[in-house]
Every structure is written in structure tokens, then in C-alpha cells.
Amino acid sequence: MLESHEAHDGRNDLGLNNEHRDVAGDRQTGDRPQADRSLADREVPVPGSLAAQGGSPAAINQWLDGDVTEADARRADSKQVDMWKLVATETERRKRMVTPAYVAANIMAALPEKTLATQASASLATATTTAVASENERGLSMNAAVAIGAGLFALGLLVGKLIF
Amino acid sequence: MSATIPWSAGVSAPFVRRYPSAVKMTETATELIEVDSDQDIISRVIAGDRDAFATLIGRYSDPLYRHALGMTGSPDVAEDILQTSFIKAYHHLTEVRGRFDAWLFRIVANGCKDWLKNIRRTHLSYDEDDQPSGFASPDEDLDRTELRSDLDSALSQLAPSLREAFIMKHVEGRSYEEMADLLGTTVGALKMRVHRAREALQALLEEKYA
Numbered sequence: 426m427l428e429s430h431e432a433h434d435g436r437n438d439l440g441l442n443n444e445h446r447d448v449a450g451d452r453q454t455g456d457r458p459q460a461d462r463s464l465a466d467r468e469v470p471v472p473g474s475l476a477a478q479g480g481s482p483a484a485i486n487q488w489l490d491g492d493v494t495e496a497d498a499r500r501a502d503s504k505q506v507d508m509w510k511l512v513a514t515e516t517e518r519r520k521r522m523v524t525p526a527y528v529a530a531n532i533m534a535a536l537p538e539k540t541l542a543t544q545a546s547a548s549l550a551t552a553t554t555t556a557v558a559s560e561n562e563r564g565l566s567m568n569a570a571v572a573i574g575a576g577l578f579a580l581g582l583l584v585g586k587l588i589f
Numbered sequence: 590m591s592a593t594i595p596w597s598a599g600v601s602a603p604f605v606r607r608y609p610s611a612v613k614m615t616e617t618a619t620e621l622i623e624v625d626s627d628q629d630i631i632s633r634v635i636a637g638d639r640d641a642f643a644t645l646i647g648r649y650s651d652p653l654y655r656h657a658l659g660m661t662g663s664p665d666v667a668e669d670i671l672q673t674s675f676i677k678a679y680h681h682l683t684e685v686r687g688r689f690d691a692w693l694f695r696i697v698a699n700g701c702k703d704w705l706k707n708i709r710r711t712h713l714s715y716d717e718d719d720q721p722s723g724f725a726s727p728d729e730d731l732d733r734t735e736l737r738s739d740l741d742s743a744l745s746q747l748a749p750s751l752r753e754a755f756i757m758k759h760v761e762g763r764s765y766e767e768m769a770d771l772l773g774t775t776v777g778a779l780k781m782r783v784h785r786a787r788e789a790l791q792a793l794l795e796e797k798y799a
Binding site for chain 1: 639640642643646647650651654655658659664668671672675676679736737740759760761762765780783784787788790791794795798799
């Protein structure tokens with residue numbers, strides 16, 4: 426998961442795989458043997474960790490996920506509830522953060538004046554020009570081959586006359 | 590072209606809060622809302638209405654900015670990633686298949702991960718790179734608590750996938766289902782990531798705050 430999230434191989438210039446990278450990444454990870462994955466990549470509680478022990482961390486997680494009431498969580502671990510409520514004051518504040526106004530203006534200013542349709546037409550025109558040039562090149566090659574063939578034929582006739 | 594969606598047809602209040610510029614109340618405001626779909630706007634941009642792209646920026650920049658800020662811990666970097674991502678999105682609008690918001694989210698999320706991978710500084714707190722921007726109220730700029738710095742420090746020590754899950758859940762306020770949709774993984778896997786992130790943060794913060 427982590428490795429494939431950060432992999433650069435096979436990405437296009439948007440940083441995405443052709444097939445949605447995150448989806449593919451997770452699925453690929455799912456196919457790999459557990460032993461090959463890094464510790465951070467395993468979606469199971471690490472043995473000996475707080476989550477694996479159950480009890481109060483489980484109750485705190487359930488409360489933070491909205492599955493049980495605060496009173497239930499307090500019965501399990503009151504100090505942890507207080508700590509997470511403190512953390513929540515900061516996360517709630519961050520939820521209200523907005524993009525600075527100049528960012529949108531900067532983005533719009535950085536966009537090219539010509540439209541995407543024009544860009545597409547330009548790309549098409551370039552592709553057509555390249556195709557025509559390629560065609561011309563092929564035509565030239567054919568002409569050259571015919572000329573060389575004719576020259577060799579004439580040379581052959583001349584040599585034949587000289588010998589016989 | 591716009592779609593008229595009955596208020597009772599599953600359009601949630603959070604959607605309206607998150608995308609206010611996309612929502613126009615009709616005369617029967619409590620009954621109906623009108624929303625220009627992303628696809629409509631994209632079609633207009635591709636057809637030459639460059640300014641219509643501003644609607645998409647207004648619609649998605651805030652949650653994506655919060656994501657980038659949470660992942661990088663730096664307002665400057667978050668702004669850069671956001672700008673780069675929107676510009677890339679503009680140039681590749683014709684390639685959008687499926688949901689634009691999910692596609693755009695992946696561009697931003699990958700931009701954040703690339704930055705995290707490339708940067709040599711593994712710890713960058715708001716205090717080190719303090720920019721007075723982004724808070725809804727100016728008063729909040731002045732309220733720089735120790736907790737804020739400690740939380741940033743703790744978040745910077747999490748693996749990117751755990752940090753991403755925690756930020757999406759607790760800072761962006763997304764549901765597990767929405768997270769699963771955006772990241773292309775299962776609700777169970779994301780719950781586990783969030784739980785492990787909380788566990789790690791708890792270990793880092795409890796000595797001081799619990």
C-alpha cells in the first residue's frame with residue numbers, strides 16, 4: 426500500500442496510473458504475501474500494541490468513531506477522553522481553514538489564454554503535419570529506390586553490351 | 590445546463606456546506622436546489638469558457654487545501670501543491686473519466702506523497718514555517734497553542750498512509766465510506782489505519798496531555 430502509493434513507475438504526468446493508481450495499488454498489495462509487506466503496510470493490529478490488547482483503546486476508538494457515547498468511553502479511560510477532546514479542539518479549528526483567496530487567483534492567472542479546444546486542435550494539427558511529413562519522407566524514399574533501380578538496370582544493360 | 594435535485598433526494602447538508610458556490614437556492618428553497626454538475630462545468634471549460642474553471646476551484650479548493658496542509662504541515666507547500674494540481678487538472682480535463690472530485694483528490698494526494706517522499710526535512714511545524722493564512726477568523730491566527738505545535742510534530746512522525754487517514758477523518762471530517770471511495774480501498778482497512786494513527790498519536794501525546 427504505502428510503497429505503491431509512492432511508486433513512480435508507470436505513472437502518467439498527473440502522477441496517476443492509467444487505472445486509478447490508489448485502487449490498483451491497494452489491490453496489488455492485497456496480492457502480495459503478508460511476509461513481503463512492510464510492517465506499516467499490514468492492516469492488522471500489531472501484536473502487543475494498544476489496539477491489539479482491546480479494552481480502553483477499543484472503547485476510545487469506538488467513541489471517536491461515534492459508535493459509543495462519551496460516558497461509555499469515560500468509563501474505559503477518562504484521561505484518554507480528555508486528551509482526545511483537547512486534540513479535537515485543534516482538529517475542529519483546522520476544519521474551518523479555508524484556502525487563501527490569492528491561490529484561486531494565482532491558479533486562474535497561470536492557465537493558458539488559449540482554450541483547451543484550441544489546444545486540442547493544435548495538437549491535432551501537429552499530428553497531421555507530422556503524418557504528412559512522414560508520408561512525404563516515405564514518398565521520397567520510394568522515388569529514390571526507383572531511381573537507384575533504374576540506374577542499376579541501365580548499368581546492367583551497358584555491361585551486358587560490352588561483354589557480348 | 591444544471592440538474593435540479595429535490596432536497597429530500599439525498600443531498601446532504603454537509604454537501605451544501607462544502608460546496609456553497611455550487612448550490613443555488615430556487616424560490617422553493619427548502620424543496621429544491623440547483624447544482625451545475627462537474628461534468629457540465631468541464632464541458633464548458635473544454636468548449637472555451639476558461640473562467641468556468643474558477644467554479645471548480647471554488648468548489649474543491651478548501652477540502653483539498655486542508656488535506657495538503659495536514660499532510661505537509663506547511664501552508665506554503667500546501668498552496669503550491671494545490672496550484673500545481675489544479676493547473677495539471679486543467680490541462681488534462683479532457684481525460685477525466687468518472688468522478689472529477691475523486692480524480693482531482695488523487696492528483697493532490699499524490700502531490701503530497703511525492704513531496705513527503707522527496708523532502709529531506711522530515712519534521713516541519715507551523716512554527717518553523719509560519720504563514721498567517723488559511724484560518725477562517727483572524728483571531729485564530731493569534732491563538733497558536735502548544736497543542737497545535739505538538740500535534741503537528743506528532744503527525745509528522747506518522748507514516749504517510751496513517752497521516753492521510755487521520756487527516757481525512759479528523760481534519761477533513763470525511764466518513765469512512767467517503768474515504769474508501771476516494772482512496773479506492775475498503776472501509777475496514779481505513780478504520781484500521783485511523784485506529785493505528787490514533788494509537789500512535791496517543792503514544793506521542795499522552796505523556797503531556799493525558
